[in-house]
Amino acid sequence: MASPAPPRLVHRTLLRALLEQNGWLSWGRFEGLYANAAKRVAARVGGTPVSVSRSTYMRWIAGESTPEGLAQQVLEELFGISFELLMGPAPDREVVLPGVLDVTSRAAAMLVDSKWSTSMLYPTTPVAGVDGSWYLDGVDLLDPTAVAVQLYEATDHADDDVVAIGPSDYPHVRQFVRPTRRALLLAFVQERRDGGGEGGLYVLDAAHARRLLSSERPFDRLPIPSAYRLDDLTFAVVHGLVTADNALGADDRLLDAEEQGLEQHLQRERTVCAREAVPGLSQVGAAWLGSRFCSRHALRWLTKSGAPSALWSRAQIGEEVLPLLLFRQQHQFIDEFRKLAAGGVEQPGVVLCVPEDVAAASPLYERIMFFLALAWLEMRGLVTWVCSEPEYAKIDEFVLVPGEQAVVGTWMRAKDNIWSADVAVRKAQVRDFDLAVRHARAHSITQGGSSRARLRAAVEYLGLEQIWGTFPQRCAELGAYGTVDMLESRSRLIALDEVDRALRYVGGLSSA
Incomplete structure (x- = not known):
């Protein structure tokens, strides 16, 4: 049988x-x-x-x-x-499934990639217990990276200037933010029919959500400030911080070891470090190490001469000014440069060369980041001169002491090197650097007798006129809440405070 x-x-x-x-x-x-x-x-x-x-x-x-x-x-x-x-099978382990997103929410997420070419967003959970992801690519300096992301539907609370994720999503939000890794929450709000709200997507670091939800006081909603609306401004900050922070975090041990060995190179006026000397280092890590060495090299040799008057930078696009805005050691270097320059007879400044074709080809969010860097330098009391002749873009980075010396330290677009540094003291050499700075001062597209006038000229050159009517107010909103409460830096080498200062400075400019 x-x-x-x-x-x-x-x-x-x-x-x-x-x-x-x-x-x-x-x-x-x-x-x-x-x-x-x-x-x-x-x-x-x-x-x-x-x-x-x-x-x-x-x-x-x-x-x-x-x-x-x-x-x-x-x-x-x-x-x-x-x-x-x-x-397929639902997971056997106990998990909290995310709420099913409305078609409008999913459409809003799809529009992110069509607006920013360096973005690939998959915000919904593909299977229970597995997060969505946001892939962010770089244009030149930044390494590609990915961050966990989850999209939730939210409601608009205009009276409190926030959007809010409701209690029904709390079980999944708590599960999503619990792992100790970088993650972002996206909240979708439909545009209000009365026109009182812009709707769209809003972004918040999971670390901040975790702290809010860990509070013992009762919560009727998880608030996200309306200032954290995802537009070109916030995307510029999110894209820059996440990509740079992830790369430096991955390189932390290697960078710490390499920094310990910089002293031997600092003893020499002329030194070069090949890219292949530190295999495995990310592009951002190489930029940090190169800028760190060149800053220390400049300060060491500048103290042997008079007051510097100008710093020549090779940054041309938003990614390339990120070190100025994010790297702690660059903040310190600018402070030291200003102190040394205070004893000079000329007002110190920074020269940047941005050819017209580079400015025209740069995405809007990249031009916004570049403008924020100009504003930050002006806020620090440094005049910004922007020249447009392509041939000047090839000049090495240097700090000039007029008539005495130029300390060369190139790390931006240094080809196969992490850095190349030298000290020029021969009269003919110094004269060439001096002439370059004089030309930039005389022919800068950001001419003006005040920071406001120079930045206004930069707005026109960078093609930001289309957004300038509301841009200062938008910067003021984001600066008031602070990007440090929207995102969390995990690398000890990065600080967002100066970005907030730049935002508030732009917020104080007239939109007229």
Whole structure:
């Protein structure tokens, strides 16, 4: 007598788990949601909306049959998750599933990539317990990186100047922010019908959300300031901080070891460090190490001469000014440069060469970051001169003591080197550097007798006129709340405080 066939084991699918969590398991609730999703699919692919019977639905959720044809696309439309994953098993371990996002929320996330070419955003959880991701690429200096991300739907609370994620999402938010890794929350708010709110996406570091949710006081909502709306300004900050911070964090041990050995190079006036001498170092890590050495080299040899009058930088795009705004050691170097320059007869400043074609090709968020760096330098009491002749972009970086010496220290776009440094003291050499600075001063596109006038000229040259009407106010909003409460730096080598200072400085400029 043949043995009876073993009973077929039917796993609990992710489809059923999502239906249960969202309260959509009943046929009456599911039928309406499915019909609406079917209409959207039909409008997109053409044809008649596909329907489903109650008996078929019951077999789906029991795991006894699998949807076919357009029904698969309808379910993907409804849940924002691939059909294969929906039909796969729900996780056995205890996890909190995220809420199913509305089609409008998913569309808003898709627009992020169309607006910023260096972004690839996958904000929904592909399977329960696994985070979405936001891939951020660099243009030149920055290394590509990825950060965990989760999108939630939120409500607008204009009276409190915040958007808020509601308590129904708290269980998943707590699970999402619990791991000790960098992660970002995105909150979506639809544009208010009365025109009182801009809607869109808002961003918050998971570390800040974790602190808010750990409070013992009762919370009726998780607030995110409206100032953290994701636009070109906040994307510039998020993109710059996350990519630079992740790279420096990965390189921390290597950078610490390399910094200990800089002293032997500082003893020499002329020194070069090849890129291949430190294998495995990221591009950002190489920029930090190169800028660190060149700063120390300049300060060592400048003290042997008179007061410097100008610092020549090779930065041309937003990524290349990030070290000025983010690196702690660059903040210290600028402070020391200003102190040494205080004894001179000329007003000290910084020269940057930005050819017209480079400015025109740079994305808006990159030009915004470059402008913030100019504002930060002006705020620090340094005049900014911007020349546009392409041939001047090839000049090495240097600090000039007029008529006496030029301390050369190139780390930006140094080809195969992390740095190359020298001290020019021969009269002919110093004269060439002096003439370059004089030309930049005389032909700067940012001419003006005040910081406000120079920055206003930079707005025009960088093509920021289209946003200038509201840009100072936008900077003031973000600066008032502080990027340090929107993002968290994990590297000891980075500080966001100076970005906030630059934002507040721009916020004080007239939009007229």
